[in-house]
Amino acid sequence: MTKKEETPEQRERRLARGKNYYRTHLEQCRERNKKSYAANKEKRAEYKKKYNAEHESQIKAKSKRYHDANVEKLKKKSSDYYAKHKIQAKLKNQQYRIDHQDKILQHQLEIKIGVLAHYGNGKCACVKCGFDNVKALSIDHINGGGNDHRRKDNISGGLEFYRWLIRNNYPKEYQTLCMNCQYIKKVDNREIARGEQILKERLTRKPLP
Numbered sequence: 359m360t361k362k363e364e365t366p367e368q369r370e371r372r373l374a375r376g377k378n379y380y381r382t383h384l385e386q387c388r389e390r391n392k393k394s395y396a397a398n399k400e401k402r403a404e405y406k407k408k409y410n411a412e413h414e415s416q417i418k419a420k421s422k423r424y425h426d427a428n429v430e431k432l433k434k435k436s437s438d439y440y441a442k443h444k445i446q447a448k449l450k451n452q453q454y455r456i457d458h459q460d461k462i463l464q465h466q467l468e469i470k471i472g473v474l475a476h477y478g479n480g481k482c483a484c485v486k487c488g489f490d491n492v493k494a495l496s497i498d499h500i501n502g503g504g505n506d507h508r509r510k511d512n513i514s515g516g517l518e519f520y521r522w523l524i525r526n527n528y529p530k531e532y533q534t535l536c537m538n539c540q541y542i543k544k545v546d547n548r549e550i551a552r553g554e555q556i557l558k559e560r561l562t563r564k565p566l567p
């Protein structure tokens with residue numbers, strides 16, 4: 359008799375028999391499952407890989423749907439997990455940084471170069487003189503007072519600032535300058551007027567009687 363011809367009562371009886379068999383042969387069943395799992399591990403991994411590659415867009419869309427519908431829940435889960443495993447997470451993070459330091463430095467350099475090139479009009483170089491050694495290039499606030507701006511927005515310097523520029527869709531008021539041009543600009547703009555003032559006072563100070 360094929361399954362199609364089974365009556366509902368027969369089906370119920372068959373399932374009950376199966377359940378009963380599973381209950382009385384629990385250990386054997388588990389053992390068999392384990393063996394089958396181990397024997398087909400590679401085959402299953404290969405199938406999964408193929409399936410994932412063939413259904414990439416559907417999988418991504420499903421994952422995104424789930425994420426969007428559960429943002430708050432996921433955030434809470436993640437922060438709860440972090441609070442519970444703070445020390446382990448820190449150690450893991452530290453170890454990751456040690457193991458992948460070259461990769462991390464390379465990634466940070468790529469971020470820096472990308473931002474400098476954006477503000478260098480497509481070239482990782484000073485917009486005033488064309489100097490292009492990334493080690494002596496930085497982002498300059500066109501109207502001056504870049505440090506005050508950063509302090510006001512609570513952004514630390516270095517990479518954090520580069521990331522902030524990307525996150526904020528590259529605000530217009532910046533440019534790439536080399537250290538020389540930055541310094542010259544500062545002098546020209548009298549941004550170090552106070553230093554000059556002190557110098558002037560010192561030079562014109564009357565000698566003590």
Ligand SMILES: [Zn+2]
Binds near residue numbers: 485487536538540
């Ligand atoms: Zn320059």
